[in-house]
Amino acid sequence: MKNAELFERAKAHIPSGVNSPVRAFGKVGGTPRFIREAKGPYLVDAEGKRYIDHVLSWGPMILGHSHPEVVEAVSRQAGRGMSFGAPTELEVEMAERLCAAVPSMDKVRLVNSGTEATMSAVRLARAFTSRDLVVKFEGCYHGHVDSLLAKAGSGALTFGVPDTSGVPGAIASTTAVLPYNDAEALRTFMAAHGSRVAAVIVEPVAGNMNVVLPREGFLESLREITREHGALLIFDEVITGFRFRYGGYQDMEGIRPDLTCLGKIIGGGMPVGAFGGRADIMSLLAPEGPVYQAGTLAGNPLAVTAGLATLTILKRENPYPALDRSLAGLAAGMEESARDAGIALKVNRLGSMAGLFFSEGPVETFEQVMACDAQKYARFFHLMLDQGVYLAPSPFEAMFVSAAHTPDVLDAVATAARTCMARLSQKA
Numbered sequence: 550m551k552n553a554e555l556f557e558r559a560k561a562h563i564p565s566g567v568n569s570p571v572r573a574f575g576k577v578g579g580t581p582r583f584i585r586e587a588k589g590p591y592l593v594d595a596e597g598k599r600y601i602d603h604v605l606s607w608g609p610m611i612l613g614h615s616h617p618e619v620v621e622a623v624s625r626q627a628g629r630g631m632s633f634g635a636p637t638e639l640e641v642e643m644a645e646r647l648c649a650a651v652p653s654m655d656k657v658r659l660v661n662s663g664t665e666a667t668m669s670a671v672r673l674a675r676a677f678t679s680r681d682l683v684v685k686f687e688g689c690y691h692g693h694v695d696s697l698l699a700k701a702g703s704g705a706l707t708f709g710v711p712d713t714s715g716v717p718g719a720i721a722s723t724t725a726v727l728p729y730n731d732a733e734a735l736r737t738f739m740a741a742h743g744s745r746v747a748a749v750i751v752e753p754v755a756g757n758m759n760v761v762l763p764r765e766g767f768l769e770s771l772r773e774i775t776r777e778h779g780a781l782l783i784f785d786e787v788i789t790g791f792r793f794r795y796g797g798y799q800d801m802e803g804i805r806p807d808l809t810c811l812g813k814i815i816g817g818g819m820p821v822g823a824f825g826g827r828a829d830i831m832s833l834l835a836p837e838g839p840v841y842q843a844g845t846l847a848g849n850p851l852a853v854t855a856g857l858a859t860l861t862i863l864k865r866e867n868p869y870p871a872l873d874r875s876l877a878g879l880a881a882g883m884e885e886s887a888r889d890a891g892i893a894l895k896v897n898r899l900g901s902m903a904g905l906f907f908s909e910g911p912v913e914t915f916e917q918v919m920a921c922d923a924q925k926y927a928r929f930f931h932l933m934l935d936q937g938v939y940l941a942p943s944p945f946e947a948m949f950v951s952a953a954h955t956p957d958v959l960d961a962v963a964t965a966a967r968t969c970m971a972r973l974s975q976k977a
């Protein structure tokens with residue numbers, strides 16, 4: 550069965566043929582690849598074509614696909630039962646490891662996705678503070694939670710309006726949307742409305758408007774301003790957790806948020822999210838406290854087993870320095886190829902995560918992200934795909950490398966990029 554045929558078949562019974570919008574290739578055009586299997590750094594599609602994968606399931610597969618130790622652990626657990634709806638030692642082990650690795654977390658609850666983690670953290674923050682407003686930053690994504698799918702209203706420093714159909718204006722207006730990397734905007738907003746703000750939620754490294762790094766002092770200012778106004782600081786580390794080090798990004802900058810959300814890597818490719826933080830806040834959760842939050846499959850033994858196996862390997866092998874070198878080398882190669890082809894490319898990178906921007910200048914704000922040449926990215930994406938390299942099918946999503954991306958694999962990608970940059974300059 551070919552990709553195009555599968556896509557047609559999918560569209561008959563799945564809206565747009567996909568279970569998550571970006572998979573439909575709408576931002577780059579063309580036919581999505583239907584993946585049959587994956588191993589190490591490679592994906593194989595329904596036509597048997599192999600690709601070097603730089604999406605890595607949007608981040609979780611930091612060890613590469615089908616790591617034998619993870620597969621073995623999950624297979625063993627599957628034989629013991631897939632879900633009990635009762636507590637397990639696996640969950641206790643996971644909670645202990647997460648709290649040990651992320652010192653701001655005294656207690657943690659497991660959920661099934663990053664979306665559930667942020668949704669629950671926001672509810673908890675509102676209950677703890679007895680306030681309704683939440684502040685988020687433009688370009689940061691926190692899952693498809695109603696109150697977090699808001700965009701900036703007209704004029705600076707106003708309350709949010711729905712970013713999607715189906716979210717009541719009344720809910721979006723409980724969210725204020727401010728510019729990322731602009732602490733002064735938060736200071737101004739809080740001076741006017743701080744006593745009504747339950748929480749400020751932020752991706753410490755923005756990984757959902759492609760990759761934008763925090764300016765020096767930005768996150769520290771958030772910590773200081775929220776404390777001043779009695780609002781909680783929530784770090785959404787769903788993409789950054791265990792990405793740059795064994796633990797959160799927060800400890801690279803020595804910042805302690807009140808609540809932290811995790812997901813992606815901690816599930817090792819299975820559906821897992823987590824939210825945790827200060828004990829006095831977390832103890833508001835039912836049944837101890839009045840904040841309801843639950844899940845039939847929360848802490849699922851198979852999912853937790855995949856996560857534990859992944860964390861075990863990350864701790865034992867500390868692949869982080871090598872991951873950093875891998876993507877540093879590849880990014881430098883891509884920039885050089887772009888330069889040689891006369892193409893303006895800017896790469897924002899931290900460790901194993903990078904954003905490719907067709908831009909003349911630096912990209913440090915949402916506006917600068919939006920100003921990049923998205924069509925050029927779409928052409929580059931398809932040229933690379935033809936060369937067997939699977940980049941994110943959207944100019945607003947990050948690229949990743951895994952521990953399975955060996956120097957040979959990375960060389961092949963750099964060579965493909967050189968060819969594609971040259972072609973891109975001819976077409977332009």
Ligand SMILES: *Cc1c(COP(=O)(O)O)cnc(C)c1O
Pocket residue numbers: 661662663664665667690691692693752756757785786787788812813822
């Ligand atoms: C992926 C992501 C989410 C949503 O997680 P899902 O598991 O897709 O619900 C939330 N926040 C951030 C920062 C993410 O990258």
